[in-house]
Amino acid sequence: MSVKAELRARSGQIRKRKQFILYWLKEWSSWLLIVPTVLFFFFFSWQPLFQGVVLSFFRTEGFKGVEWIGLQNYIDVMQNTVFQQTLINTFIYVLWSLAIGFVVPIVVAIAINEMRHWGSLFRFSVYFPNMVPGIAAAMMWMFLFNPGEGGLLNMLMGLFGLPSQEWLQNPNMTILLIILTITWRNFGATTLLYLASLQGINNELYEAASIDGAGIWRKFRSITLPQIAPMISLMLILQVSGVFQVFNEPLVMTEGGPSNASMSMMLQSYFYAFRYFEAGHSLALGVVTFVILMLLTIVYFKLEKKWERE
Amino acid sequence: MNKSKGSGIIGDLEYRQPRVKLIYWLIFAGLIIVAAVCTLPPLWVILSSFKDIKEFYAIPPTLIPRTFHIEKVWNTWNQFNFMKYYVNTGYLTLGSLVFCLLFNGLAGFFFSKLKPRGSGFIFLLILWTVLLPNTVGMVPLFSNIVDFPLLHLNLTNTYWPMWFMAAVNPVTILIFKSFFDTIPVSLIEAARIDGSSKLGIFFRIMLPLSMPVIITITILTINGVWMDFFWPYMVLKDQSQWTVMVAIYNLKATLPMDIQFVALTFAIVPPVLLFLIFQRYIMQGYSISGGVKG
Numbered sequence: 148m149s150v151k152a153e154l155r156a157r158s159g160q161i162r163k164r165k166q167f168i169l170y171w172l173k174e175w176s177s178w179l180l181i182v183p184t185v186l187f188f189f190f191f192s193w194q195p196l197f198q199g200v201v202l203s204f205f206r207t208e209g210f211k212g213v214e215w216i217g218l219q220n221y222i223d224v225m226q227n228t229v230f231q232q233t234l235i236n237t238f239i240y241v242l243w244s245l246a247i248g249f250v251v252p253i254v255v256a257i258a259i260n261e262m263r264h265w266g267s268l269f270r271f272s273v274y275f276p277n278m279v280p281g282i283a284a285a286m287m288w289m290f291l292f293n294p295g296e297g298g299l300l301n302m303l304m305g306l307f308g309l310p311s312q313e314w315l316q317n318p319n320m321t322i323l324l325i326i327l328t329i330t331w332r333n334f335g336a337t338t339l340l341y342l343a344s345l346q347g348i349n350n351e352l353y354e355a356a357s358i359d360g361a362g363i364w365r366k367f368r369s370i371t372l373p374q375i376a377p378m379i380s381l382m383l384i385l386q387v388s389g390v391f392q393v394f395n396e397p398l399v400m401t402e403g404g405p406s407n408a409s410m411s412m413m414l415q416s417y418f419y420a421f422r423y424f425e426a427g428h429s430l431a432l433g434v435v436t437f438v439i440l441m442l443l444t445i446v447y448f449k450l451e452k453k454w455e456r457e
Numbered sequence: 458m459n460k461s462k463g464s465g466i467i468g469d470l471e472y473r474q475p476r477v478k479l480i481y482w483l484i485f486a487g488l489i490i491v492a493a494v495c496t497l498p499p500l501w502v503i504l505s506s507f508k509d510i511k512e513f514y515a516i517p518p519t520l521i522p523r524t525f526h527i528e529k530v531w532n533t534w535n536q537f538n539f540m541k542y543y544v545n546t547g548y549l550t551l552g553s554l555v556f557c558l559l560f561n562g563l564a565g566f567f568f569s570k571l572k573p574r575g576s577g578f579i580f581l582l583i584l585w586t587v588l589l590p591n592t593v594g595m596v597p598l599f600s601n602i603v604d605f606p607l608l609h610l611n612l613t614n615t616y617w618p619m620w621f622m623a624a625v626n627p628v629t630i631l632i633f634k635s636f637f638d639t640i641p642v643s644l645i646e647a648a649r650i651d652g653s654s655k656l657g658i659f660f661r662i663m664l665p666l667s668m669p670v671i672i673t674i675t676i677l678t679i680n681g682v683w684m685d686f687f688w689p690y691m692v693l694k695d696q697s698q699w700t701v702m703v704a705i706y707n708l709k710a711t712l713p714m715d716i717q718f719v720a721l722t723f724a725i726v727p728p729v730l731l732f733l734i735f736q737r738y739i740m741q742g743y744s745i746s747g748g749v750k751g
Contacts, residue, residue, distance in 0.1 A: 174573035184564040187624040199593035210600035261465050272492035278732040280684035283724040302517040357468050366466045420596045433593040440590045
């Protein structure tokens with residue numbers, strides 16, 4: 148190497164170092180402001196996620212990993228007879244919530260948007276359940292679903308001449324009832340989001356369609372639905388992802404029973420960790436849930452792109 | 458309250474047709490039923506908690522209570538020390554509010570105005586945190602709380618974990634950032650020339666200018682902390698530390714049903730009052746986010 152080139156390289160290095168020092172002289176105080184927030188994110192979000200995935204490959208004692216055992220935790224969890232049922236249950240949760248929790252806010256929002264009378268009253272009452280804390284709502288419906296003659300719903304059934312029900316104790320009904328409870332509590336917020344997007348539709352579209360002789364049904368299909376379609380597709384994936392992780396309501400209302408009929412994957416994972424004290428199994432189930440959810444999301448976005456192209 | 462609406466499927470002309478009018482009123486009746494299903498069950502629970510014991514356990518239960526005993530609620534309040542749980546929840550809320558506003562606000566300021574080279578990467582990381590479903594973090598997070606890394610502190614039965622988690626709130630950071638983006642840079646330049654430090658700019662310029670956002674976030678945080686169940690339940694095992702939600706869940710096994718109804722009333726009434734007072738702010742939040750997403 149010639150002397151000249153060497154000098155140039157060295158001066159480049161010095162310039163770089165100088166820039167680096169100048170950058171920190173100027174910016175160290177900015178970075179200092181973000182340090183606490185990043186630390187909180189690290190210890191309460193990123194590190195647990197990472198640590199959880201790593202620990203799922205270890206035999207655990209308490210919350211510490213003691214021995215690398217590869218996929219043994221996964222094999223144990225999947226061979227457990229409860230696993231298959233839990234997986235099916237979780238998909239039943241998702242299906243019911245798509246049939247009920249996903250459709251109700253769309254219908255109600257469109258209906259409220261049409262109202263010339265009492266519009267704000269409906270808006271208020273639909274959002275009202277959102278103000279009831281989730282745990283309190285679950286407990287409240289548990290009381291209302293009380294089997295036997297003391298239950299309010301059984302009393303109402305009696306008024307209409309219908310037989311008393313077992314409600315949550317009935318294994319065929321329990322998931323549906325839990326979904327109804329979740330929907331009751333949450334659909335108001337989603338309805339408000341749809342309403343905001345419905346009100347953003349330009350009224351001239353409707354007027355033009357009317358002049359062209361389009362009826363109500365035609366306007367609904369050709370204007371309303373396409374206009375709120377982006378919102379619908381966003382809500383769809385949020386709903387699936389949310390219900391897939393359903394946890395609080397079955398814990399409070401049924402504890403997964405009767406005989407695991409309402410056990411969801413997250414609840415099972417919680418029981419593994421804090422009831423049977425098998426942290427490794429809990430984490431393996433958590434990772435399985437995570438992977439299924441990620442696959443669902445990726446497939447969904449692929450499909451959505453395809454629809455958009457067509 | 459009969460008015461012509463802004464935008465809807467049923468136009469003014471169609472509304473005059475009798476057939477359409479019939480459909481309209483059928484939908485109206487349907488919405489009345491929906492509204493009743495939404496509001497009546499909590500009201501029934503609240504009213505039922507005032508029934509006397511005989512009426513409460515009557516079979517079949519009464520829809521409209523015949524007895525009204527306010528002293529029963531008062532006795533339950535005293536006997537089970539609900540004042541303590543309310544104070545605890547208030548204390549938890551206050552700390553969460555400080556952590557949430559201070560650290561998420563600072564982060565919003567950092568990503569919106571300071572933006573040193575390399576900050577984009579951190580922002581991306583924080584955005585990813587929203588997208589990833591957290592199905593794995595429960596156990597390691599709990600073990601972090603029992604034995605905090607590096608410092609080896611046991612944080613159970615303290616409010617610190619919930620306070621720290623209040624600072625881990627990507628959505629609030631996004632709200633702060635997008636609001637700070639609307640504040641002109643010239644204000645900050647001027648303050649810098651006057652010799653104000655970065656923290657000084659944040660506290661003297663950014664925060665006072667973003668009062669509307671702070672009010673909305675404050676209300677949402679108060680509401681969220683009141684309803685928060687899982688982590689308080691995991692962390693606060695000592696009865697003297699319980700929040701209201703933890704208390705009503707833990708007392709479930711031991712209390713007779715009529716007392717549980719009173720406890721439920723204690724849990725439902727405060728957020729409903731908060732909603733009635735601040736309705737405008739809460740609803741506004743939804744129309745903002747609806748407009749952004751849609």
